Amino acid sequence: MEKIRLLLVEDDADLGRLLSKYLDIQGIEVSLAPDNTAALLVLQENLFDIAVLDVMLPECDGFSLAQNIRKKYPQMPFLFLTARKQKEDVLKGLSLGADDYIMKPFDADELILRIQNILRRSQSSIPQKDAILEIGSFTFEPSQLRLNLENNSILLTKKETGILELLAQKPGRIVSREDVLEKLWGQADYFNGRSLDVYIGRLRKLFESDSLIKIESVRGAGFILHTKL
Incomplete structure (x- = not known):
């Protein structure tokens, strides 16, 4: 079975490394980017099945990055990681097209299940035949x-x-x-x-x-x- 290719954008270096290592053990190939600029450069050079975006990033927030991703790569699903619990943040993320929203601290196994569910729904929602x-x-x-x-x-x-x-x-x-x-x-x-x-x-x-x-x-x-x- 082909590995899931995931872009993780997380500015907390320790969390990013730990999460990348755990996801890799679970069969998910991770590319880690610490900020918006690095993420967009990685996206230019690689194809991903899904992106996991931290809301709080050093250059600009994850919402701005999500807008860029949606504009350039509209077929790629993404979800947000955040320590903020304001309802307005959740609604803003979903309005940008996020497939899910998970609060920190979170269980890594829960994140994996959510990723798998998003990809399953994403693949099943697109018809295989060329209907017009x-x-x-x-x-x-x-x-x-x-x-x-x-x-x-x-x-x-x-x-x-x-x-x-x-x-x-x-x-x-x-x-x-x-x-x-x-x-x-x-x-x-x-x-x-x-x-x-x-x-x-x-x-x-x-x-x-x-x-x-x-x-x-x-x-x-x-x-x-x-x-x-």
Whole structure:
């Protein structure tokens, strides 16, 4: 079985070394970076399955690094490590597209389980066949993570792709929030629900050029993708 390739961005040198060593023993190949600059350089030279980002970094915080990662490597999942417990920090991290958020101090085995769960969901959320779906004036290629309009192609994240595919499979019908959260996040809790709302907002913006497309929120139920009025 191929090793999981993980980018760990942690400025605490002792924690970084200990965690890297433990993850390596568990079959996870780790590249350790102490800050934003080092992390971006490592990303240019290597391919990773997932990134684990400390929120508190010396040059800039992990949120800024996450924005860079999401822009340049939209298919790569990531999670945050943090000693801060403010709800606002958790919501900010999830709104940036984080797949999970784990508080320090944490158990290394718990981190490994969360990584494995994220990768399992990430792999299962992308279809293997080359289906092309028509959504109004757009064409949607889930397997390529692409939404196309005429000569323009938009590269989606895996979460955006998963949500849109679930909606596009049932046009005009309600897709429940719980179903989306269970399939793409693994559980339907408050923080994941807030993250889902952020992604729905992003998808709505992508479809603004076609007035016939609407993603309707049905209070207490879920979402409906309308492709004509």
